[in-house]
Amino acid sequence: MSRSLLPLIGKLWLFAILFFLYAPILVMAAMSFNASPFYQLPFELSTRWYQQMAGNGQILSAALRSVGIAMVTTLVATALGTAASIGLFRYDFAGKKVLMVLLFPPIAIPWLITGTAMLIFFFAIGIGRGTPAVIIGHVALALPYVIVTVTARLSSFDITLEEAARSMGANSWTVLRRVTLPWIAPGVVAGGLFAFAVSFDQFVVSYFLSEPGDSTLPVLIYTAIRKGFTPEINAISTIIIAVSMLIMFLATRYSRFAGDR
Amino acid sequence: MSAVDVQNVTKRFGQTVALDDVSISFEDGGFFALLGPSGSGKTTLLRTIAGFHFAETGAIRIGDRNVENVPVEKRDIGMMFQNYALFPNMSVADNVGFGLRVRKVAAAEERRRIAEALELVQLGAMAERRPSQLSGGQRQRVALARAIVTNPKVLLLDEPLSALDKTLRVDMQIELKRIQREIGITTIFVTHDQEEALTLSDRIGILKDGRIVQVGPPREVYDKPVDAFTAGFLGDANWVPESWLSALRLPQPANGHSFAVRPEALSMAQARLDGMNAVAGRLTQRVFAGAMATCLIEVEGQKWKLIARDRDIPEITGDGAVWLNWRPEDTMAVRA
Ligand SMILES: Nc1ncnc2c1ncn2[C@@H]1O[C@H](COP(=O)(O)OP(=O)(O)O)[C@@H](O)[C@H]1O
Numbered sequence: 001m002s003r004s005l006l007p008l009i010g011k012l013w014l015f016a017i018l019f020f021l022y023a024p025i026l027v028m029a030a031m032s033f034n035a036s037p038f039y040q041l042p043f044e045l046s047t048r049w050y051q052q053m054a055g056n057g058q059i060l061s062a063a064l065r066s067v068g069i070a071m072v073t074t075l076v077a078t079a080l081g082t083a084a085s086i087g088l089f090r091y092d093f094a095g096k097k098v099l100m101v102l103l104f105p106p107i108a109i110p111w112l113i114t115g116t117a118m119l120i121f122f123f124a125i126g127i128g129r130g131t132p133a134v135i136i137g138h139v140a141l142a143l144p145y146v147i148v149t150v151t152a153r154l155s156s157f158d159i160t161l162e163e164a165a166r167s168m169g170a171n172s173w174t175v176l177r178r179v180t181l182p183w184i185a186p187g188v189v190a191g192g193l194f195a196f197a198v199s200f201d202q203f204v205v206s207y208f209l210s211e212p213g214d215s216t217l218p219v220l221i222y223t224a225i226r227k228g229f230t231p232e233i234n235a236i237s238t239i240i241i242a243v244s245m246l247i248m249f250l251a252t253r254y255s256r257f258a259g260d261r
Numbered sequence: 262m263s264a265v266d267v268q269n270v271t272k273r274f275g276q277t278v279a280l281d282d283v284s285i286s287f288e289d290g291g292f293f294a295l296l297g298p299s300g301s302g303k304t305t306l307l308r309t310i311a312g313f314h315f316a317e318t319g320a321i322r323i324g325d326r327n328v329e330n331v332p333v334e335k336r337d338i339g340m341m342f343q344n345y346a347l348f349p350n351m352s353v354a355d356n357v358g359f360g361l362r363v364r365k366v367a368a369a370e371e372r373r374r375i376a377e378a379l380e381l382v383q384l385g386a387m388a389e390r391r392p393s394q395l396s397g398g399q400r401q402r403v404a405l406a407r408a409i410v411t412n413p414k415v416l417l418l419d420e421p422l423s424a425l426d427k428t429l430r431v432d433m434q435i436e437l438k439r440i441q442r443e444i445g446i447t448t449i450f451v452t453h454d455q456e457e458a459l460t461l462s463d464r465i466g467i468l469k470d471g472r473i474v475q476v477g478p479p480r481e482v483y484d485k486p487v488d489a490f491t492a493g494f495l496g497d498a499n500w501v502p503e504s505w506l507s508a509l510r511l512p513q514p515a516n517g518h519s520f521a522v523r524p525e526a527l528s529m530a531q532a533r534l535d536g537m538n539a540v541a542g543r544l545t546q547r548v549f550a551g552a553m554a555t556c557l558i559e560v561e562g563q564k565w566k567l568i569a570r571d572r573d574i575p576e577i578t579g580d581g582a583v584w585l586n587w588r589p590e591d592t593m594a595v596r597a
Pocket residue numbers: 274277278279297298299300301302303304305306
């Protein structure tokens with residue numbers, strides 16, 4: 001009897017976790033399509049909040065800014081992170097181990113603390129607040145994710161492939177472009193998607209580092225909720241969730257891909 | 262002029278001296294084997310010629326160029342790696358064509374040369390496959406085609422056959438030799454397998470502890486090893502006890518030399534034969550192995566080994582007392 005009971009408890013447990021994780025999201029998504037502004041039932045299908053949102057210039061410009069910052073962050077973090085990973089892979093140097101260990105704490109340190117530290121630091125060195133500060137902050141947050149993902153992929157890369165290419169006359173740039181990058185591409189794409197997600201979903205650091213009036217989407221939502229909740233927020237949140245989930249889905253697909261081959 | 266010339270090259274890794282004042286010349290169009298036990302510096306020498314290592318001292322010439330300051334990609338070499346190192350994301354044809362594309366060879370010419378190289382290794386039909394769709398032996402051939410397609414000045418091979426099983430290895434040895442003859446490319450072949458070195462090469466260089474011990478044609482290094490290490494490394498050697506030396510005809514004055522005989526040079530009899538060198542011993546074991554047989558004979562407390570066709574070895578009766586005879590010219594003299 002206990003044989004059949006244990007897996008059953010396990011399944012119930014898993015179900016409970018998934019329920020508490022996804023039920024609020026599903027309710028919110030459902031409500032974003034409900035006509036009533038006060039969450040009244042019966043459910044009446046409507047795209048009213050999406051239309052209203054589409055007409056809201058503030059939301060749109062925040063969304064554009066969020067996407068823009070996320071794209072710049074992705075490009076910069078992916079390029080720097082990939083270069084760093086290849087450097088760490090190819091060369092042995094004093095302090096390499098320490099450097100690699102230092103990559104992980106930023107993932108674990110609460111963003112509230114990272115954000116405060118960045119704000120103080122950026123003011124101290126004169127960058128202050130604003131979009132450049134936000135981008136620098138996001139890149140710093142996203143870098144470890146890119147490095148970890150690309151490094152994981154590189155660990156299965158055979159360095160003699162680079163040597164073979166060089167023996168056939170390829171210079172460093174050609175070797176990188178034709179041999180190394182094609183191999184680590186899935187890891188680079190996954191790292192880039194993680195970087196995009198880290199930036200696009202970022203609230204704390206953006207909140208600390210952005211100028212009032214130059215908010216990103218999560219910051220705008222937060223300020224809007226404080227003023228008074230409208231189902232428009234459900235609509236924009238639903239879109240953000242859909243985008244984030246799609247990115248995470250792609251990222252895990254690519255990084256699994258990266259581990260498999 | 263030799264195709265590749267290494268002069269007084271020394272290479273250290275930290276405390277380890279991997280190459281200790283190595284000088285060696287590789288003849289144009291020759292098949293040269295670098296033979297030595299593991300850790301003797303064979304790979305280091307090959308990779309220093311290729312340019313993956315830079316020597317602390319000495320000079321390396323490939324063709325008519327000194328290459329100490331030339332990076333790998335400009336040395337005009339072909340190299341075959343132990344694990345083949347084929348590009349997994351490219352087809353066989355693209356793998357072979359890599360070096361041509363890097364050199365910006367025209368498309369039509371590139372296609373022709375890829376086809377030619379694949380034909381040479383008998384893989385014409387496999388051009389569109391991925392490396393993952395090939396057997397070990399086929400990958401090997403692709404790696405070879407890829408290494409020679411650019412007509413490099415020298416072909417460098419680091420134990421290319423050691424990953425193959427015995428039968429396939431022998432097939433590939435024959436293939437390799439055929440292809441090397443056909444295109445006449447100067448080849449440097451690293452191996453720790455003495456039989457492979459003796460079979461394939463025109464010249465052998467023996468390495469030990471980062472030093473070149475002896476260089477010469479296979480027969481010469483086998484028949485006339487310069488020291489005890491080479492004598493024992495290339496095959497079995499039976500060492501003549503000093504007490505017997507005065508009774509033998511020796512190729513050298515005994516002073517400062519040790520003397521040995523190969524197992525296959527011996528013949529066993531119950532008497533000492535005229536005009537031959539001989540030592541007396543006691544037969545302890547006879548091992549039948551089909552066509553050939555091995556006998557173990559105790560000579561003055563040392564184990565001697567005899568290898569001969571089974572039918573050429575007489576039956577020994579009684580207490581096993583025998584004479585081991587050999588022609589005086591088969592006595593090997595090495596530095597003591
Ligand atoms: N990259 C390296 N770093 C440190 N030591 C090395 C390196 N490569 C080779 N060695 C050392 O140099 C010596 C010769 O090695 P190697 O050339 O690989 O020998 P072989 O190919 O004959 O087995 C060995 O003692 C080996 O440990």
